[in-house]
Amino acid sequence: DPDRLRGSRTGIYAGIGTSEYRDLMTTTDYGISYLGTAPSMAVGRIAFHLGLEGPTVPVELNCASSLVALHHAVAGLQRGEVNMALVGGASAILSTGIIREMADLGMLSRTGACRTFDASADGFARGEGCGIIVLKRLAEAKADGDRIWGVIRGSAVNQNGASAGPTVPNGPVQERVIEEALSRAGVSPSDVDYLEAHGSASELGDTIEVQSAAAVYGKGRKADHALLIGSVKTNIGHLEPAAGVAGLIKVILAMNQGVIPRHLHFRDPNPNLEWDRLPVRVTSEATDWPVHPDRPPFAAVSAFGISGTNAHVVVEGNGTGDGVGSRHQPAGGAQPVAVDLPEPVKDLPLAKEGLGARKTRFLPLSGKSDGALRELASRYLSWLDEHALSSGDDTDPLLADMAWTAGVGRSHFNHRAGVVFRDAASLREGLRKLETGRQTEPRAPAKVAFAYTGQAGQWAGMGHALYESEPVVRAVLDRCDSVLREAQDDSLLDVLFGQAPGDPNDAARIQPAIYALECALTALWASIGIRPSVVVGHNLGELAAAQAAWMFGLEDGLRFAAARGALIGGLPEVGAQTAALDDLQATLDGIAIAPPSLTLVSSMTGKVVEPGKTLDPAYWRCQASEPTATDRCAETVVDLGVETIVQIGPRTTPASAADNGEAPVVLSCLPGTFVEAVAGAYEAGLPVSFAGLFAGEARRRIALPGYPFQRRRYWIATQNRQ
Numbered sequence: 001d002p003d004r005l006r007g008s009r010t011g012i013y014a015g016i017g018t019s020e021y022r023d024l025m026t027t028t029d030y031g032i033s034y035l036g037t038a039p040s041m042a043v044g045r046i047a048f049h050l051g052l053e054g055p056t057v058p059v060e061l062n063c064a065s066s067l068v069a070l071h072h073a074v075a076g077l078q079r080g081e082v083n084m085a086l087v088g089g090a091s092a093i094l095s096t097g098i099i100r101e102m103a104d105l106g107m108l109s110r111t112g113a114c115r116t117f118d119a120s121a122d123g124f125a126r127g128e129g130c131g132i133i134v135l136k137r138l139a140e141a142k143a144d145g146d147r148i149w150g151v152i153r154g155s156a157v158n159q160n161g162a163s164a165g166p167t168v169p170n171g172p173v174q175e176r177v178i179e180e181a182l183s184r185a186g187v188s189p190s191d192v193d194y195l196e197a198h199g200s201a202s203e204l205g206d207t208i209e210v211q212s213a214a215a216v217y218g219k220g221r222k223a224d225h226a227l228l229i230g231s232v233k234t235n236i237g238h239l240e241p242a243a244g245v246a247g248l249i250k251v252i253l254a255m256n257q258g259v260i261p262r263h264l265h266f267r268d269p270n271p272n273l274e275w276d277r278l279p280v281r282v283t284s285e286a287t288d289w290p291v292h293p294d295r296p297p298f299a300a301v302s303a304f305g306i307s308g309t310n311a312h313v314v315v316e317g318n319g320t321g322d323g324v325g326s327r328h329q330p331a332g333g334a335q336p337v338a339v340d341l342p343e344p345v346k347d348l349p350l351a352k353e354g355l356g357a358r359k360t361r362f363l364p365l366s367g368k369s370d371g372a373l374r375e376l377a378s379r380y381l382s383w384l385d386e387h388a389l390s391s392g393d394d395t396d397p398l399l400a401d402m403a404w405t406a407g408v409g410r411s412h413f414n415h416r417a418g419v420v421f422r423d424a425a426s427l428r429e430g431l432r433k434l435e436t437g438r439q440t441e442p443r444a445p446a447k448v449a450f451a452y453t454g455q456a457g458q459w460a461g462m463g464h465a466l467y468e469s470e471p472v473v474r475a476v477l478d479r480c481d482s483v484l485r486e487a488q489d490d491s492l493l494d495v496l497f498g499q500a501p502g503d504p505n506d507a508a509r510i511q512p513a514i515y516a517l518e519c520a521l522t523a524l525w526a527s528i529g530i531r532p533s534v535v536v537g538h539n540l541g542e543l544a545a546a547q548a549a550w551m552f553g554l555e556d557g558l559r560f561a562a563a564r565g566a567l568i569g570g571l572p573e574v575g576a577q578t579a580a581l582d583d584l585q586a587t588l589d590g591i592a593i594a595p596p597s598l599t600l601v602s603s604m605t606g607k608v609v610e611p612g613k614t615l616d617p618a619y620w621r622c623q624a625s626e627p628t629a630t631d632r633c634a635e636t637v638v639d640l641g642v643e644t645i646v647q648i649g650p651r652t653t654p655a656s657a658a659d660n661g662e663a664p665v666v667l668s669c670l671p672g673t674f675v676e677a678v679a680g681a682y683e684a685g686l687p688v689s690f691a692g693l694f695a696g697e698a699r700r701r702i703a704l705p706g707y708p709f710q711r712r713r714y715w716i717a718t719q720n721r722q
Helices: 020-025 039-050 062-079 096-104 138-143 171-185 203-217 238-259 370-386 399-408 422-438 464-469 470-488 490-496 507-527 541-546 554-570 576-588 617-623 630-640 674-683 690-694
Strands: 009-013 058-059 082-093 130-137 150-159 193-195 227-230 280-282 298-304 309-317 361-367 416-420 449-454 534-536 599-601 642-646 665-668
Touching: 009 039, 009 062, 009 238, 039 416, 039 464, 058 361, 062 082, 062 130, 062 238, 062 298, 062 309, 096 370, 130 238, 150 171, 150 238, 150 630, 171 203, 171 298, 171 309, 171 361, 193 238, 203 227, 203 298, 238 309, 238 490, 280 309, 280 554, 361 399, 361 422, 361 674, 361 690, 370 416, 399 690, 416 422, 416 630, 416 674, 449 507, 449 541, 464 470, 464 507, 464 665, 470 490, 470 507, 470 554, 490 507, 507 554, 507 630, 507 642, 534 541, 541 554, 554 576, 576 617, 599 630, 642 674, 665 674
Parallel strands: 009 058, 009 082, 193 227, 193 298, 227 280, 449 534, 449 642, 534 599, 642 665
Antiparallel strands: 082 130, 150 309, 298 309, 361 416
């Protein structure tokens, strides 16, 4: 999620080439825009849009640019200048002038093919492209559960110096840059399996590069373990400032796939090299990556600039751990999910064992337009096809990892859809509906009220499914059950789950149980980052609303609910026994009551409780015995600008009955499922913290479909463009 990088010490190191776009602007009425074309602005604008506060470093060293940029990024990470680095390069062919100059210098192939290492090599073919990689310190990447594609073991950069000419390669200097990179990597030359060569397809350059590589990498190498070499330039052309990062990406992908792509156009080996005597072999066919049971795979990447700069990087492959996660992409290590809870329940221990598996998930999808959202649904359908996920099996951990990654690893825009599913088949059904039929409206973050119900509408087993699967709910209910058992030797869990003997509607038993359940639901919603700015409660529900506003602690509220229930259960009619009400007030006299910490709508007046005002025991005495202003409460909630009401309790709250053209969205996880309610909250624009949906689990981030950008063309209109 790029939004999480805002304000971070993330640096940008980019290989940048010639200013062809600026040259084009001279042929238009736009003039030259320094803010749009200067190399420093290229990296600066990226930092501006992403909110990054690390160094921004443009590197212009011809063909070595992006690999030198990587070298500087590694150094920045090692020195602690940055905690993350975006490294790469880009190349676009925008004018014919540079092409003519390169052709005049004999650099370009007349046949338009890059025949590196071949006898017919006559120069390179220019290519276009962009490549970006993300670097972090290895220990931090592991701790953060990042998907690690590979490890930069060492890098080095040097300069040809006084060679035969400013553009002529220097073999001994190339050997030294390789040796320095290997030394920093702590890797033996004979352990490197593959070299991604610079491979500019010039007779002299190819000859010197192969000889230099063989001189270093041939040391101690067994005859049956030749150094494999190739160059991505034969496949995609020469990307110039992006050539180094293109080669690195090829190497990383090859390591992860276990296959080195074919090096093209290699038929007749360069006659200037004694191939039979060299410990190297060109990968002229797709080649399996050598497997070593005692060590990981190693590779190296070279990039040599026409100005004499030499760069070399040694890379270690990274396995996919236990293989759980994406079947085709490396996955991050499984990490225990941490949940942020509100203060009253922050220190409650969360169960790590004995919980049932969550049977329902939801996939959050979002876009900046309805079209982007629909296209994203299509991409996920294709992703399911690629991973052969189509059955009704709900045990595949890849589906849970998918939902986790989509939640914590993506930005969330205002066009939203929450696809609730139990298995791959139901996920496909939901995605197809979104792809073809559902129109979404943009949603902005909304003002939220929690509305708490009183005693009525309860049923045997309410909350049981949440107790079995949600550690937050279990922690709160277990704590309340323990307190009640000590006080009156009764189990509120038995009452909630329909296992207690006697009248299930006995107020003395059901009221503390409902209070505990509502406090557990409040904590559960808080665990996904949804907390109210307004609370309102009906009858008994006002106790849980007051606890949510931190007017008293969880346990004090439970004792109050138990005393209130005993009073209500013992009265032939409300208000009939003054003595019983006196006892209730006496119970409250022993509880420290604070002013509400957020907006509380009084059930007695239907108005907002004034800031700083404490609802004393006398208020709660009346609240237990007199009629409440239910309709007025609902009107006040709407008047406060509430756009989303979360129902807390076993039935629909009166506050949800507000009926006008701007009625709030109403959400409830009982009697439905919590996941369905969270999906509704997500679609309503609420900022969901997805960790709460995975509390008690260990999940990993995996590769998912990229965002479907709805592209627009912004190229300048040039005059006399050829």
